[in-house]
Amino acid sequence: MRTKTVGAVLLVVALAAGGSWLFLRSAAQPAPQSTFVLLDASTRTTQDLHGKVTLVNFWATSCTTCVAEMPELVATHQKYHAQGFDTLAVAMSYDPPSYVVNFVETRKLPFQVALDNTGAIAKAWGDVQLTPTTYLVNKRGEIVKTYVGAPNFNELHQLIEQLLAQT
Numbered sequence: 001m002r003t004k005t006v007g008a009v010l011l012v013v014a015l016a017a018g019g020s021w022l023f024l025r026s027a028a029q030p031a032p033q034s035t036f037v038l039l040d041a042s043t044r045t046t047q048d049l050h051g052k053v054t055l056v057n058f059w060a061t062s063c064t065t066c067v068a069e070m071p072e073l074v075a076t077h078q079k080y081h082a083q084g085f086d087t088l089a090v091a092m093s094y095d096p097p098s099y100v101v102n103f104v105e106t107r108k109l110p111f112q113v114a115l116d117n118t119g120a121i122a123k124a125w126g127d128v129q130l131t132p133t134t135y136l137v138n139k140r141g142e143i144v145k146t147y148v149g150a151p152n153f154n155e156l157h158q159l160i161e162q163l164l165a166q167t
Contacts (some may be wrong), residue, residue, distance in 0.1 A: 004026050005118060008066050012158040017038055027112060028111075028138060028140070028142035028143060028144045029142060029143050030138050030141060030142055030143075031046050031049060031056070031135070031141050031142065031143050032046065032124040032125055033045070033046050033047075034046050034068075034120075034124050034125070035122070036088060036090065036112075036114035036121065036122050037114055037117070038042070038112050038113065038114050038115075039100070039101060039104060039112075039113050044088070044112065044114070045075060046064075047141070048087070049088075049137050049141050050139065050140065050141045051084070051139055052084050052085060052086045052139060053080070053084060053086070053136070053138060053139060053160055053164050054086045054087070054088060054134055054136075054137045055073070055076070055077075055085075055086070055087045055088070055134060055135070055136070055137075055160075056086070056088050056090060056125070056134065056137060057073060057087065057088070057089045057090065057091070057132055057133075057134045057135075058090045058092060058116075058122055058125070058128045058131055058132060058133045058134070058136045059089055059091065059092070059097040059132045060091060060094065060095045060131045061091070061093045061095050061096075061100060061102075061103045061127045062094075062095065062099075063131040063132060065132055065150055066131050066132045067103075069132060069150040069151075070107065070109070070151070072153050073089070073111075073148075074107075074109065074110060074111075076153065076156065076157065077110055078110060078158055079157070080161075080164065081110075081165050084125065084139075084164055084165075085160060085164060086111065086112075087100070087111035088111065088112050088113075088114060089109065089111060089112070089113045090113075090114045090115075090116050090121055090122070091113060091115050091116060092116060092119075092122060092128075092131060093116050093117055093118060093122065095115075097115055097117070098113060100113065101167065113124070126146075127146035130148055130149075132147075132148075132149065132150060133146070133147070133148050133149040134146070134151060135147075136159060136160070136163070137161070138163050138166070139163070139166065139167075144159070144163065145159060
């Protein structure tokens with residue numbers, strides 16, 4: 001009897017794990033085609049995100065939640081970067097570029113930061129209005145999770161680990 005119970009539990013766990021993997025695959029939608037202008041005036045495109053798990057974070061220096069979550073974003077980036085994870089922070093169009101540059105330099109952000117001067121990137125990514133809004137993009141360039149507000153970083157880390165393990 002005990003063997004059947006253990007077997008049933010293992011089956012449920014396996015189905016749940018497989019189900020979450022299927023959910024991640026089926027719920028994914030392609031990230032919108034965008035060109036990101038970085039602070040050093042170089043550019044990255046959505047196509048450049050392919051092959052890495054990437055966190056795209058829309059933020060502003062005037063957003064208290066954005067500023068408060070930034071150390072967690074830095075820690076997440078540093079924890080997973082060597083495994084193929086990247087972070088791209090996109091400053092909102094209303095954020096003065098000089099404020100963004102000052103923020104990035106004084107906090108020594110280890111990831112790339114783009115300026116969305118025209119608002120076109122925020123518009124393309126679902127007409128982002130609220131900050132922070134964060135998208136987790138898988139290695140195939142598909143959005144698998146969207147967070148409005150600060151994410152639960154323990155859950156985010158689990159999801160990043162799942163996505164990094166996928167081929």
